[in-house]
Amino acid sequence: MGKVLKKIFFGKNKRRKKRPGLEPSQFRTRLRILAFCGLMLYWLAIFVLTHIPTVPSWVVISGMSDKTMHLIAYFVLTFLFWTALSAGTKARWNSWRVWVTIAFIAVYAVCDELIQKLVHRQPDIMDFSADMLGCIMSLIIWTFAGFWLAGFLHGVVVIVILNCFSVYDLAGTSEAIGVLFYFLGYGFIAYSLSQALIPLSVSKGINRFYWAFPVPVLLLLLMKAWDLHTGLAVEIRFVAIALLGIVYSLAVSWFMTGRKSGQNSRDVLTTSFN
Structure with a gap:
């Protein structure tokens, strides 16, 4: 009798249907679009910076070598270009995509140096080499790493170079630059690492956040230890901003993909490109 009344007043207990996951082809398409948009914005930014007659004050204050900045700029440019071209798959040196990437970067680097004459800046073969x-x-990183792990390694390299090859903390040159560098930089590597660990989390049953949190924090501590060693002041507020970026990015990762494995429609986003 109770079951009959329950059906009359409440109807059948229907289970919610899970949203279908993204197909790999769908994710590749979305990733290419996002990478292409990021590539265009970043490309415009570095083009402007390399073609203004006066070098920005924060660049001068940092004391970083011009060659180091060229290396970082094209390191990130290649990351975005390869992601847009190959949708974050590993680089195969017998593939046309690798050589198209190298040719494109080389041609643009040459044009970039030659056009600088128009703004009274001298072309430099060493800039091209950098x-x-x-x-x-x-591309070497892309050879051994899929999308998320490659993103993590690229982020680590950029943070280490900017931190260790500058005679003055870049964050100290501008409040806005400091916030962006520490929040987005450390947040990006934390999120990328948490996503890269999903296959291991699924196969071994471990909690990926046990690694995704301490690794970026350890990098942050090492960078601050380097600052102390080289006589640079450690800004506590920027350390706090970096920690906030790490926690925020891991919270987003938890919300999007669950604690151990992808548990919603974004599963393929984390598991197909490691």
Whole structure:
């Protein structure tokens, strides 16, 4: 009798249907679009920076070598270009995509140096060499790492170079630059690492956040220890901002993909490109 009344007043207990997951082809398409948009914005930014007659004050204050900045700029440019071209798959050196990437970066680097004459800046073969070194470094990472792990490694390399090859903390040159560098930089590597660990989390049953949190924090502590060693002041507020970026990015990762494995429609986003 109770079951009959329950059906009359409440109807049948229907289970909610799970949203279908993204197909790999769908994710690749979305990733290419996002990477292409990021590539265009980043490309415009570095083009402007390399073609203004006066070098920005924060660049001068940092004391970082011009060659180091060229290396970082083209290292990130190659990361975005490869992601847009290959949708974050590993680089195969017998593939046309690798050589198209190298050719594109080389042609643009040459044009970039030649056009600088128009703004009274001198072309430099060493700048071109630094550009190509950044390109090759990025492709080497892509050779051994899929999308998320490659993103993590690229982020670590950029943070280490900016932190260790500058005679003055870049964050100290501008409050806005400091916030962006620490929040987005450390947040990005934390999120990328948490996503890269999903296959291991699924196969071994471990909690990926046990690694995704301490690794970026350890990197942050090492960078601050380096600052102390080289006589640079440690800004506590930027350390707090970096920790906030790490916690926030891991919270987003938890919400999107669950504690141990992908548990919603974004499963393929984390498992197909490691």
